Amino acid sequence: MSTYVISDIHGAIEPFIQLLSDIGFSTESGEDELYLLGDYADWGTRSIETIGYMMDLDQSPRVHCLIGNHDLMFLQAIEADRQMGFPDIIWYEANRGYKTWDDYVRLSDSNRKAIYEWLLSLSFAVDIMTDGRLYMAAHAYPYFGNRGKLGRIYTKNEAVWHRARSDEDPFRNYHGRKKYDGLIIGHTPTSYYHSLRAGKASAGPNEVFFGKKIIAIDCGAKVLEYPEFGDEYYNARLAALRLEDEKCFYIR
Ligand SMILES: [Mn+2]
Numbered sequence: 001m002s003t004y005v006i007s008d009i010h011g012a013i014e015p016f017i018q019l020l021s022d023i024g025f026s027t028e029s030g031e032d033e034l035y036l037l038g039d040y041a042d043w044g045t046r047s048i049e050t051i052g053y054m055m056d057l058d059q060s061p062r063v064h065c066l067i068g069n070h071d072l073m074f075l076q077a078i079e080a081d082r083q084m085g086f087p088d089i090i091w092y093e094a095n096r097g098y099k100t101w102d103d104y105v106r107l108s109d110s111n112r113k114a115i116y117e118w119l120l121s122l123s124f125a126v127d128i129m130t131d132g133r134l135y136m137a138a139h140a141y142p143y144f145g146n147r148g149k150l151g152r153i154y155t156k157n158e159a160v161w162h163r164a165r166s167d168e169d170p171f172r173n174y175h176g177r178k179k180y181d182g183l184i185i186g187h188t189p190t191s192y193y194h195s196l197r198a199g200k201a202s203a204g205p206n207e208v209f210f211g212k213k214i215i216a217i218d219c220g221a222k223v224l225e226y227p228e229f230g231d232e233y234y235n236a237r238l239a240a241l242r243l244e245d246e247k248c249f250y251i252r
Contacts, residue, residue: 003130003243005137007037007186008068010222011044011100013053015238019251023240027060035128037186038068038139038160043096043222048103048115055118067122068139068186069160074100075119078112124159130243133181135215140187142170166193169213184241186218191235206235208248217241224252 004023009016025032040054041047057063067075073095077087087101104112125143128135136142143159154174164170170183193216194204206219220236223229229236240249 002032003035003128004032005035005037005128005184005217005241005243006238007139008039008218008221009036009044009050009238010039010042010070010224011047011050012221012224012238013044013046013050015221015224015251016050017053019238019240019249022251023242023249027057027063031062033062033064033128035064035126035137035184036066037137037184037217038066038122039070039186039218039222040068041074041097041100042070044225045099047100048107051115051118055114058118064126065122066126066137066139067119067124067160070095070097071119071122072160073097074104075116077101078104078116078119124156127178128184128243133243134178135182135184135243136171136180137184140164140185142174142183144174144176160187163188164214164216166196166209166211166214166216168211171213180213182213182215184215184217184243186216188216189218189220190216190239191220191232203231203235206237206239207250208239208241210246215241219250221252 004025025034040050054065058065081087125136125138128137139160141158141162141164143154143156164185171180190209191203191206193209198204209216217239219239221238223233223236227233237250237252
């Protein structure tokens with residue numbers, strides 16, 4: 001049994017399906033587990049299709065979907081639209097959600113309701129135990145719900161938005177009983193962490209980043225449809241990390 005983690009698909013549905021094929025993950029057979037750390041939507045033009053695909057995958061008990069900041073913004077736009085008759089314009093302007101929203105409003109009422117309920121159902125963090133190691137996976141930062149003695153409050157907002165530092169122990173303020181070996185996150189492209197470690201101003205490689213307590217896996221797939229981003233575009237990839245042997249699989 002293997003455990004795979006993928007994050008920040010951002011509408012890149014074709015590379016994602018190819019990556020699943022490359023790692024041999026299927027909901028039809030096998031016993032591997034797949035953790036998806038959020039940001040299914042925005043940037044890529046096939047975001048609604050991507051969300052639909054994730055909703056199907058998520059039917060499997062071996063697939064575990066978390067929420068990202070883009071999925072949360074999408075959810076908040078849906079809720080604003082329901083309450084006020086229009087979505088949050090800031091979400092539109094700043095976060096490349098135009099196409100997601102345009103496609104969403106064209107869906108049938110039942111499909112819109114299904115997306116809304118699926119987004120609402122997503123978790124902010126999950127524990128992953130494998131080979132005697134305990135990880136927490138979240139889109140950006142730990143979240144513990146209301147359980148345990150936390151020492152300080154970890155918020156849902158931080159769980160999807162907060163940028164973990166490459167050298168920090170994100171569990172330093174957690175005083176619960178569990179002993180976490182590491183936090184696995186997406187959200188921040190790994191080139192950022194590699195360039196910080198190298199002390200360079202230019203971007204580092206789009207490779208999975210292994211820090212002391214964090215493992216970052218977002219290899220920048222959000223710009224796969226944007227050649228105008230230059231090097232960022234040419235280096236953009238989608239990564240799958242296999243936890244048991246820390247082998248990384250890449251596709252673009
Ligand atoms: Mn994100």
